[in-house]
Amino acid sequence: MSYVEDPGPGHGSLPPRAAFTSDAPSLSLDGTWRFRLSPSVAAAPPDVFEDGFDDSAWDELPVPSMWQLHGHGEPAYTNVHYPFPVDPPHVPSDNPTGDHRLRFDLPGGWPAGSAVLRFDGIDSCGRIWLNGTELGVTKGSRLPSEFEVGPLLRPRGNVLVVRVHQWSAGSYLEDQDMWWLSGIFRSVTLLARPSGGIGDYWVRADYDHTTGLGTIRVETGPDVVLDVPALGVTAHPAGEPLELPVEPWSAESPRLYDGTLSTVAERVPVRIGFRTVTIEDGQLKVNGRRLLLRGVNRHEHDPRSGRVVSRALALEDVLLMKRHNVNAVRTSHYPPAPEFLELCDAYGLWVVDECDLETHGFGPLGWDRNPSGEPMWAEAYLDRMRRTVERDKNRPSVILWSLGNESHTGENLARMAEWTRRRDPTRPVHYEGDHDCSYVDVHSRMYATHAEVDAIGRREDDNERRRELPFVLCEYAHAMGNGPGSLLEYRELFERYPNYQGGFVWEWIDHGLAADGHFAYGGDFGEPIHDGNFVIDGLVFPDRTPSPGLLEYAKIIEPVRISADPDGVRVANHYDFLSTEHLTFSWVLEDEGIPVAQGVLDVPVVHSGQSVSVPLPSLPTTSGESWLTVSASLTAATSWAPAGHVVGWGQLPVSPPRVRPVRPARGPVFHTAGRLVLGPGEFDPATGVLTALGGLEVRGPRLDVWRATTDNDRGSSPGPAEASQWREAGLHRMQHRVIEVDADGDELVVRTRVAPPAQAFGLFADYTWTAFDDGLRLRVEVTPDDYPGTLPRLGVTMAVPAELGTAEWFGGGPGEAYADSCQAARIGRFSSSVDGLQTPYVYPQENGNRAAVRWARFTTPDGAGVHITGEPEFAFTARRWDTAALEAARHTDDLVPGPLVHLTLDTAQHGLGTASCGPGVLPRYRLVAQKTAFTLEFRRVAVAN
Template identity: 55%
Template sequence: MTDTDTDIAYVVDVSPGSGTLPPRAWPPASDATRLSLNGSWRFRLSPYADADTAFTAEGYDASAWDTLRVPGHWVLQGQGRHGSPAYTNTPYPFPVDPPFVPTENPTGDHLHTFDLPAHWPAGGEAVLRFDGVESCARVWLNGAELGEFKGSRLPHEFAVTGQLRPRGNVLAVRVHQWSSGSYLEDQDQWWLPGIFRDVTLLHRPEGAVRDHFVHASYDHVRGTGTLRVDSEPAGRVLVPELGIDVASGETATVPVEPWSAEQPRLYEGELVTDGERVRLRVGFRTVRVEDGLIKANGRPLLFRGVNRHEFHPETGRTLDLATMREDVLLMKRHNINAVRTSHYPPHPAFLDLCDELGLWVVDECDLETHGFHAVGWRGNPVADPRWTPALLDRAARMVERDKNHPSVVVWSLGNECGTGEGLSAMAAWIRERDPSRPLHYEGDRSCKDTDFYSRMYADHAEVEAIGRGEEAALDDPESDARRRAMPFVQCEYAHAMGNGPGGLAEYQELFEKYPRLQGGFVWEWIDHGLAHPEFGYAYGGDFGEELHDGNFVCDGLLFPDRTPSPGLTAFKSVVQPVRMDGDGREGVVRIRNLYDVSDLSHLEFAWAYEKDGATVREGVLDVPAVGPGGSVELALPEPPRRDPDAETQWTLRARLAKDTAWAERGHVVAWAQLPVEGGMQPPAPGGSAPVRAGGRIALGCGEFDARTGALLAVGGLPVTGFGCDVWRAPTDNDNGMPWVAGSSLAAKWRALGLDRMQHRVEAVEPRADSLVVRTRVAPAASDLALRVTYHWISNGIRLALRMDVEPEGAWQVPLPRLGVRLGLPAAYDRVTWFGAGPGESYPDTGAGAMLGIWSATVPELQTPYVRPQENGARSGTRWAELTDGVRPLLVDGGTFAFTARPWSTRELDAAAHRTDLVAGDTVWLHLDARQHGIGSASCGPGVLPDHRLRPGQEQFRVQFSVRDSAAPRRPA
């Protein structure tokens, strides 16, 4: 058999590989020498798997090859010379013909020459370690073949003692984009081949630690921790702070502080053998399912979690330590306490950070076969015993690598793999190797291989039924009984694609109401928009892929540059671990502690009494150290003199009382606002008589087109495009799930013609002190309509509008929005408003918006979703002032949502990328009486009934005035 034949045979072999060492714990910090082989490598790309292997021979001249960064993905380097990324959600980008892959199989040959450092010890052994290669690799060192492996996001090691020399070592690695392993790695993400994690040479002295297992449990009744470290070879375990000095394999029980995500207490120690001193970071904690609940250290958990793919917009799945730390810090600062490593084990350094800073981790195996769904799960590897060794290898490499992390509290078998005995074999192996952690798998409703019940995207009604123990039955009574005795977790919910997700608060209310519901994990953490020279950020199809899933890859709570989206801001408020509610008029607040472990002593509770958005008095509440699950009711300070004409409220903030490892003192953990007086809207002005001159009608400070009744100017400020507005550029959630027929609300809107409404003027009626304009607003080819009547009145200073709307016909779909639209000169690009802010908010997404006075430029009001869509509404607005710096336009007289954009809704709707949007000569101002909610129907439930905009009788009031002063308006 030739070398080429060997290569091709290995690619389609279902075995996990050959020549690698048994899996073990991730090499922690120790006094043994190591050499990073990261850096610049020589690289050659071939279109087929049968390229020659002459490059592995001694003396091969690769000077004509390209250079490549390792770790890295070759498709993200070389400016297009090395192929392109491709995105699919579930479909395999090759024929479903397991275990075979196409002959056109991009194959990257990598060469790296290195010298051993002068301080490299003599004697002992050496190990070559790869932490991640997609999708399979064959390895040579100094011309000798070491072996090959699959399992892209898992570590593989080779013994290389006999192959090393002091200088001129040549490491050759052949990486195939496709292999049989690709069938096991159909995760929803970009396909990005390459050596994308670290490559390291490890010296192993005589007597060095080959593997070790830290068992550190906690007895919450006695307040003691029990430590046992199994080591190969044997050694001594030292934890000086606890006075522990025992032989490996022996137990020590001592009083300790337990580890938790809220209080990640780690004890520094060492494992000492004859050849090595290995650092130990010991966290004592016990996690088990008992009494029908997932408990840590005896207390039930509530996961406020996210799913996290590893992603960077420029380097793909290659992440540096700073980026990983940024992720964990952002999670902690947004009240996230848990992460599911979807859908593969992360870089091991990420778990170190979770240990240090505190996150509960569901560690998921590198396994997904979702593409078999398209063929009725025929040939699914988890149901084919030939693949079981590969599945067991993946399970073992995950568990052995990550077993010593206290943050890892659940093992997950994989994601969306259907069902099969391969999963059962994995579960049995993990239970035997590590019975200390519960097991998760969502894809089997029988729950035979799991310790808790898990679902994806169950709607609110189903979640509530599960909370009550009334979920729908299966055909198997035994499975029903087993499942109903289990705790429940939504492993994916609230699909964070584009504008949204909506319905977060209603989910959290259920999680906190029913003990069985132990929270969930939002899908997902970050948008996977790849940096692109033309589009800014690219999504599926932007690299010419024939098969792709569009911008479904952009579904995160962070934008690609790691800027928090409004969805993350809302999630922070929804899951805040302290609730403050009460009666603002009576001056009473009830504070509830929703932490799993912590009391409230680490927080300072600040209050402010506000009048029309401005603080008039502030201070700090004296709050006792309420324990987890407890509450206290307190009196607020006596407010200043009541003012029934003003809008007054208490704003309460729970903030860190001192610096922590993840945020500085003063960081706001939770907040609430309690209304006192509702305030009064300015009365409608007295009316002046309309005056007709030529083609215009003057009404006080307003000017109107005499033929159409359209507003043309306010106080001399020109206005264009005025009219009733019902259309919005559909959000990703409006567009629904592309693979589910009938799920797109936007398609129904377009079919009805709501994106091209036509206006017929029925009457323009000047009256003694007002102007009445009657219109019929309707889509073409339909008998549905809205009867819209504009009632205008002005006293020469203020122009007041009352818009009456009455639907005509049998409307079957909700409206996108209902309000008015008008165009202003582009110079009106600064806004100050009293309402919800500072970010956008919609009927079911506004939990992160606080009532106050805010300012922004029009460009700053835009939310930069990767695919442009409806965005930027500020709801609950009492007044808004737009200015060109000379003559401000004030809008008030009611409560409304406003949106201001430098482009029209039509332009926004037509754009595929942010770079398609170019500011014009008009600022388009939308004033909405109501908007339809957002929901999360891009992959989940739609808008809840309370947030739907059903056509009905509406009355909308708003007033306009222009001042001859650039000074910003402030409340009286």
């Protein structure tokens, strides 16, 4: 069996150790290498490793990189299925093989003796030569491998050759939900290893919350001393325990002590965080306090370089997470680049560090021959876990080890857990696939429904072991496209039951790849099998722009919650550790969205888990609907946000809308020149549809129940997807039959039946128009005619000229909101261009809905247009394309602006749910067809003076 198909972990590498830097000489080998891609192993040059091999005609390729993103082959995306025949450990003979060659010189003064060549990531299998000598073979793509090269080095003309195979036996263990990409994608470094230096170390820094004392002990070699200046520690023998008062580390207050480990030959900088992780009383605790994980799953992704993620981009992730109240990361489904964990230490994030393991493609085959239970894979499983733990053991941010993801269960996983617990008893072990919890320390589930989560909290489980453990949703709320919905209900469950530790939204980022004018997803590269846009499932877009889903999540998990209280304003502290001492509470009073007063609210310090009520500030009288918005913001800048950054806010209604006077009807309806005229409106006499308002050409409004389906509408939750039911019912192609146009008297009444072809059911829609002053009032009454199911939306659609490209409204905003995803919307006055109202989901779908709108105005640059008022509220979208075009689009650049602005004015929409991978819409947010009436007023707006 060739090394490519050997199920073992490779050979020739040194034992795994911690990731660290030192003052010993090092040389980065990142940069431009020579590269040649062969279609198979057999077609690759056999003598590529020889010094005299001529690579002058080869291409150049940056290292780190994924070769498919540099014109060599194509990316491919599958979620579950392997893109090759499942015949473990064999892989196709047509196995793209990339040869990488680098010539390099040693810096002047490079010391003789031991040196280590370190590869931080090679996908999927690498065979390595230096100066004609084979060093070995490495597998475990997202894990480091080191090779001893000291005796092989020469001052000048070193030739490093790395042969990388796209497929290997290791590919069976790396079926994570992501792009299949290949190459040397993390850094390559040459490290001098001085005699008497520090080969490895493990800082054990525990914290006793009852005494405030920290205990530090370092597992390392002989003659190593520890210095920690801030603690007054100087030249302390590293292996001897030391107890002293310290400030603990937490994700909320990430106190790190800078120090050094040193011998006469080498100095290693260390950053020490004191904290203790325990499971007590069925709860996961750090430093004696129960944690509530408000987390995300994070893949490493850059839209241009794939899994080559720079430190700057990793920092951007961390800062975005902190600024949106995320406090935890599960490193799905492999250890990230070590720099990311260093950033988690420094800025403060709890981390579930996951091994590079997933065999999901065996699931559709009934888990037959799944490596988790096959002895020939045992060493590969253990090797991957050893390399994970040893590399990251010094990271205080890591509080749980995870064995991997979606690999079913088996003896190999149990052995991984046993080894991990023996090697590091200070951190619990996680793995969702151990459903009986026989070898893990945490009960973990993914995509459990709200009802299931509630039942687990009530301990309605016949498995005693599960009942005793902390519960975590390692994946929930699938953030694909528009959504997820019902995050609030999950949070309420997490807070209801003491053994709940929260969870991790799937996932952080859309894995779109930059293409010409849009982001690409599965199938865009001609893959024979693929999973389409299922890779577009993040809380941030590929360019790391926060999606509405992230804004919603940030609001729901805000650490300080502000709400109305009989005594005024209630402030509740949901931090795990911090008080509110670092926050300033400010308020602003708005009268119909216009600020009229503001100030600072005097709130006493509120400790973690506590709440307080404070009286309202003295407020002036307002003439219209007014709201008090109270915000908690950072008093001083932190490492992750400037002073004034808002961490939580709440709104309190102060005064109701003013009572609008009853305006007498202004009739009658006139028949003139083939038109019906009522006040400022002109109507088609045959259909009763409005065609002009005060001289402004319009189309509609008329009843509409269809929306461009979302990923969640089309989702894969148990049972038929909502979208398929709606399409089967024909809701996307409703036809209108005019029953009567009654144009006598002061009202124009249009009676219609709206129904799909080939069906007997439908909806009766009656439109009653009346005129007043300079406007029109429309009352719409909808009565189901034997319609059996839910509706995507219920409202009217109309169109106005494209020149009306500016929107202003008073209501929910500034961003989009839906029935089960509206916590981030506040009541105010907002404005935007019509283009700015669009949410650019990578896969176009329903978006941009503004909810709880009292009035909206759509105008030209000079202020002319149409003003729409709800009685009392409505929701709207405004687009330069109609719903059919939005439904048909597959990428954002498919959407071409037309000559009209299309408005939808809704009384209700079906919720979003998370059925793209998870539960559907909760009953309370389902739009069930029933008799409904709603009223809108339309006025022509003149040119502004």
